[in-house]
Amino acid sequence: MTATTRSAVRFLAPYAVGTLLLVAVPALLTVGYAFTDHTGLSTPRFNGLANLRRLAGDPFFRASLRASMVHVAMAVPLRLLAASGLGLLLAAPRRGGRWYRAAVYLPTVIPDIALALLFLWVLNPLYGPLNQLLGAVGLPQPTWLATTWGARVGVVLMLLFPIGEAFLVVLATRRQVNARLYEAAALDGCSPFGQLRRITLPLLAPVLVLLAVRDLVLTLQVNFVPAYILTDGGPGNATLYLPLYIYDQAFEFLGFGYAATITVVLLAVTVAFIGLQLALVRRWRVLR
């Protein structure tokens, strides 16, 4: 190891130790606890696949898994579409462009709890601004959080606003594309839509895939706060997303072991989704 590499390691040490103690070790412990009867208070005892068997017969878990799948299927494409659409739209330099971009990022800095409380109010059937808006344009005014799909859509609606990170990443990546490519394409008669399809999207594909993977992981988790504040998993477990169920098991029912098993399933679901995404990506040859 050269002297430079040695000092590099010294600079990396606090981060590495912190990540080890706060992410790696806890994550591995979780995998271990998945096969124990740990309550958080007792000494954990190995109980083999008992948790998995319990999982198989747990109707709440099935409801929770379904809620999470439905949520991901709605939220990830919509969030990604919004973030990349806005990112591409606002990438071009224009007068006041900075303010448009800042406005789109704004909801991302609103603390989750405040955004959740706000949407509790926005989605209120009687007082809420959303139904007032819908009423003003003559659309039906649902009771939102009181119905299965109203609650699911409501949570997705709330999570469509904090998309600033992906938005900025798309915007920054678009700025990296050589402007001459678009000029060359224009000389060949490529329309703006053709340029989007033939140049921008293929060039942004690797970043979009990365964002899709990241948003999937994020979306499986960030629904905790809205579910906890807005619906508490209801109505009828329609929004009992996996993180909420894991929280209930671990901290309300002291089932550290069982919660760990569900977490491992969540992890497996995440990995499966990532695998599926990458397989599709390979199929479509967006990456080479």
Next chain:
Amino acid sequence: MTDADTVTDADTPSARVALEGLGKRYGDVVALDDLTLTVEPGELVVLVGPSGSGKSTALRILAGLEEATSGRVLVAGRDVTRVAPHRRDVAMVFQDYALYPHLTARDNLAFGPRVRREPAAAVTARVERVAVQLGLDGLLDRYPDQLSGGQQQRVALARAMVREPAVFLMDEPLSNLDAQLRLAARAEIVELHRRLGTTTVYVTHDQAEAMTMGDRVAVLADGRLQQVGPPQAVYDAPANRFVAGFIGSPPMNLVAGGGALGGEPGTVVGVRPEDLHPDPTGAVALTVTVVEALGSETVLAGHSGDGSRLTVRTGPRSPCRPGDVVRLAVDSARRHRFDAATGRRLP
């Protein structure tokens, strides 16, 4: 204008290009000022000038990538000033090549024809033909980042050729190559131009490129056309002090009139380094400070008695050393005179 018209235009082997009173302003900055220039069919004209001279702006206006503030652009007699870039029947080679990084060389070449929905079989055949012409046939399945700089440059050239345009536009296509490749590529482009006979407008900041490649060169500075003509004519009779100093390397010696090179006050006298000869009876005494032996020739730099700095080009293996005093004779037939105030050439 329909696509069918463009195709018929493409059948015309080459076109006359006329720039009429082109002007371009960015706010208060004048990038191009009243540029008028005609390029004859089949001609290769080099726009040359230092950076910020407006040469690239002129080319981009000609391509339709930028809009002129004033003036007109005519291609084959047709006013295309307000016509979209792809309807002008021009193809462009960019300084950084602008190859699509996500496409293979083959797909880069076929990009334009595919956008224009030309029949696939014809496109394939044309791509193959052009690739063979440029020696790219073994490289067609590589991506741009798998090609060397010289190969990328040839792919960029090939992409423009596949278009079979009436006019080629080249924006410093060689400036990203190293010196040796640049010389080879220069000859290649000239040869290609001779074979295809397509009207070409070539932009460069390199006066040597301009001298060796152009049928005519157009020298620009500060957004204005300084002089246009065959390279040798421009070299032999620069229209003003700027052109005198810009064309030729090492540059022309320019000394205020009445100084070391003679002439009357109120003028500037210019003599090219090769028109100063060592001569024991010469009028000018040069104190040599730098001796650059280039192998085939030697360049002496130094100053005369009144402090004017002079450069002299002499034969190889010069015996001079720094500190020597050399007497020089001026070839008076090759003395240029410029107005000190306006910079204009005096008869």
Next chain:
Amino acid sequence: MRSGPLARHVVPLLAAIVFVLPLWFMVAGSLRPVGLPPPRGVELLPPAPNLDSYARLPQLIPLFVYLRNSALVVALAVPLTVLVASWAGFGIRLLPPPRRRAAVVASLVVMMVPVTAVWATRFEVFRLAGALDSLVPLVAPALAATTPFYVLIYAWSFGGVSDGQLGAARLEGASTWRLWRAVALPQVKPATLAVAVLAFTFHWANFIDALLYLRRQELYTLPLGMRFLQLLNPTDWPLLMAGAVVVTLPSVAVFLLAQRLFLDDPLRGLRGNAA
């Protein structure tokens, strides 16, 4: 290229309005007098807006205790995050290229670990460390740079500091520590600003860690305090919106400092002088 005013300004303006609307409704909702009947039609501003709800907040909950705790957390966690992230980013910059890539990939993998996987087990780590029921668990993530994303921001920004510069400074006898402090860090001030602002918004808003690891009311931070407020007055909308505004305001204020990120080229902007 040419584009009409529609694409240039109208559509962006509409998008901007949609994204500012939530904040508007939050503020408007907090100004609504208590006990008013539901509005009829769209109410952009309530009739007779007043600040009563803000005045009622400290009467119902120990607002200033929460504020103090939150301030303490960000005062510790934000500088710590900036320090750890910039060290790590500089460390990555110093690594030879293949290892640099490995470090970046490792950071990306860590970003993919679901937070739920560490909730309960971090609880045990904190219990072992005797740090439960203190503010330590809220500051602790800063030890791991809060998120690898911030490390990557620094790694990218330091990428703009050339080998030549580092070599030149080393020839002058500068230690790597000094390279970080005197050569690299001053060139990437925008990155430091960005990480500081992002870390602030994260730690200021950190609800989950507070919910999981805090028990005593005296330790509650503002986000957890808002949950408490919601449990106390679940339908007092003006009050809840006033609380939401109080939690949101500092984040928005700090965010406005980071506008530079929204210049035309954010990635270049991050690198600051190190182009």
